[in-house]
Amino acid sequence: MAEPSTARTLTTEPRRTPPAPRSVGAYPLLAWTWMRAMAQYPVSLLLLTFGQAASTGLELTALFFVFGHAHQLAGFGINEALLIYGLAGVAFCLADFFMGSVERLGEHVRKGSFDTMLVRPVSPLVQLATDEFSPRRLGKVVPAVAALCYALAVLDIDWTPARILMLPVLIVSSIVICCCVWTLGASIQFFIADAREVANSVTYGGQAMTEYPLAIYGRSVVRTATFVVPLAFASWQPALFLLDRPDPTGLPEWLRYAAPGVALLMSLAATLAWRTGLRHYRSTGS
Amino acid sequence: MPDLPAAAAHPAPADPIVDVRGLGRSFTVSEGPFLRRTRRTVHAVADVGFTVPRGAIVGYLGPNGAGKSTTMKMLTGILSPSSGTVRVAGLEPARQRTRLAARIGVVFGQRTTLWWDLPLRDSLALTRHLYHVPATDHARRLAELTELLELGPFLRTPVRQLSLGQRMRGDLTAALLHDPELLVLDEPTIGLDVVSKSTIREFLLKLNAERGTTILLTTHDLGDVERLCRRVMVIDHGRLAFDGDIAALRDSAPAPRTLVVDLAAPTAPITVAGARCVAVEGPRQWLELDANPAAVIAAVAAEHEVADLTLREPDIEEVVADLYRRPAGERGRITA
Structure with missing residues (x-):
């Protein structure tokens, strides 16, 4: 073989100590990279975005059908239901947009691609969350945002300064709580490889549940959704706060201010679960 | 080299x-x-x-x-x-x-760390950001590696279209850009x-x-x-x-050396002390040695008319295979 390689020599300057890894900045970078990769198939991207918007739009139609037959559910009318649907949709769809890919952990473990994430100086959670990051998931958010905006406009909400200030806090908290639920669901997959469906019953199942006024499910479900898997803070409690209504299931009123605290607790739980899972990671045979 | x-x-x-x-x-x-x-x-x-x-x-x-x-x-x-x-x-x-x-740099031969749908050049640029390599260092190392590993012709090709050999060289580059x-x-x-x-x-x-x-x-x-x-x-x-x-x-391995003997004419398997005939193919015979080759060669030459002789060392493959085959008790740990 000809040896053109000998012509060139490698630099012999002293080796630099690498800077400490920073994972936060890697998120937008990796997300952008994946979006560019997705943009290689623009038609597919466009169709998928519309598809996602249409599928959530369908849930919205279901809501109208339900309220077409029963004008009130647990004391909530259609506009109030739209508020709850919108809050739940914004929280879950944005959490899905940012963190939804983590549910594919089991698949990456089986394929061995999780190993390659572990040898990069970036948190594997960030790499997993941005894996195949695609703007198409934003399609889901569109109907939810529309419903939320409509409900906020038509409902007779007493816009005190406290409500105006709390609304973004509650929305951000609800997104954080949902992101944590996704992460907890993924962490289970370190221990049970096929736990994706179990996790989905809480993630997608939780979304379907919290799109309706929780009171219709009865006291025990509301209590579970408040204290065990705190999805009540995604739509139910913020809605009660905005509408200034007492909790029909009799839970104390201060709970509607607890969302930021719950978000913090959930973040701690999710971090702990993820770290524990990572320590128990077994990799694959090869 | x-x-x-x-x-x-x-x-x-x-x-x-x-x-x-x-x-x-x-x-x-x-x-x-x-x-x-x-x-x-x-x-x-x-x-x-x-x-x-x-x-x-x-x-x-x-x-x-x-x-x-x-x-x-x-x-x-x-x-x-x-x-x-x-x-x-x-x-x-x-x-x-x-x-x-x-x-450190890690390369798995069986799987790629590159981004499947991106051109190789973009995957490598992304690596620079993940490892926080200064732009000038990145440019210089990429130039060096491009020349040494001959990446030039496929830098703009999406990774999914690369051949295995090209992909491997790309992966190696990705693992080395942060020095x-x-x-x-x-x-x-x-x-x-x-x-x-x-x-x-x-x-x-x-x-x-x-x-x-x-x-x-x-x-x-x-x-x-x-x-x-x-x-x-x-x-x-x-x-x-x-x-x-x-x-x-x-x-360390007891894999024997082999003496390949080309005789003037086909004969019955050779029997000499310190060697064992393992194969016969026309006038050519393979003798496995467990004694000094010189003595065996002398003995063979004394009894037969020899056209050619080759002494074969065991190659490393056989040595390693032999090491694997040894029963666990005997294997122990050999340190040289």
Whole structure:
């Protein structure tokens, strides 16, 4: 073989100590990279975005059908239901947009691609969350945002300064709580490889549940959704706060201010679960 | 390219880059149907200890399932060890995995770390940001690596369209752009053609000689071992069966030397003291030696009319295969 390689020599300057890894900045970078990769198939991207918007739009139609037959559910009318649907949709769809890919952990473990994430100086959670990051998931958010905006406009909400200030806090908290639920669901997959469906019953199942006024499910479900898997803070409690209504299931009123605290607790739980899972990671045979 | 002494320009400091002591990893395996499941513990790696000095090229050999990959995963922080200690570049891999990742390069021959749909150039640019390499350093190293690994023709091609050999060279580049102290290669030449293998081997030798990069590789390709490694470690059933240089490995194995005799005419199998006839093909006979070859050659020449003689050393492949075949009791640990 000809040896053109000998012509060139490698630099012999002293080796630099690498800077400490920073994972936060890697998120937008990796997300952008994946979006560019997705943009290689623009038609597919466009169709998928519309598809996602249409599928959530369908849930919205279901809501109208339900309220077409029963004008009130647990004391909530259609506009109030739209508020709850919108809050739940914004929280879950944005959490899905940012963190939804983590549910594919089991698949990456089986394929061995999780190993390659572990040898990069970036948190594997960030790499997993941005894996195949695609703007198409934003399609889901569109109907939810529309419903939320409509409900906020038509409902007779007493816009005190406290409500105006709390609304973004509650929305951000609800997104954080949902992101944590996704992460907890993924962490289970370190221990049970096929736990994706179990996790989905809480993630997608939780979304379907919290799109309706929780009171219709009865006291025990509301209590579970408040204290065990705190999805009540995604739509139910913020809605009660905005509408200034007492909790029909009799839970104390201060709970509607607890969302930021719950978000913090959930973040701690999710971090702990993820770290524990990572320590128990077994990799694959090869 | 001449074999340069390792890291001539970079005298090796006293502390080894890899320091492994009493390393073990066991897995709990569940078997059988639900409810009647039994659990047992498998020791994938048991009590492995070695050090790798800076600037070395070390081959890590072993049959499938011997514990090679498990060891490599513990060295890179992918797996936490069940027992023992590991230090790589002064860090504890499992606890300081991300910090370690910034200082080492890892290439898996079986899977790519590149982004499938992106052109190679973009994947490499992304690597620069993930490793926080200054733009000027990145540009210079990319130019060097592009020339040495001949990446030019396919830098703009999406990774999914690259051939295996091109992809491998791309992966190698991605693992080296941040100038790691240690390069860990898991079967780097698997499935490659002769030319690609040769390009990669010559490149690795150059990298080690000129940049002083320590290289630790697992492989099934004994050509890699013979060309690259001064030192080999053989792991079998989770234990180190051999650690030393290649010559010592050859000596340690009882694989016999073979004398190939071409006689003037076909005859019955030769019987002489110190040799055993293992094959006959027309006038050619193969004799396995267990005594001094000179005595056997003299004895054969005295009894038969010999046209030609060849003495064959066992090649490393046979030696390693022989090492694997030895029963566990006899195998023990040979250190040269």
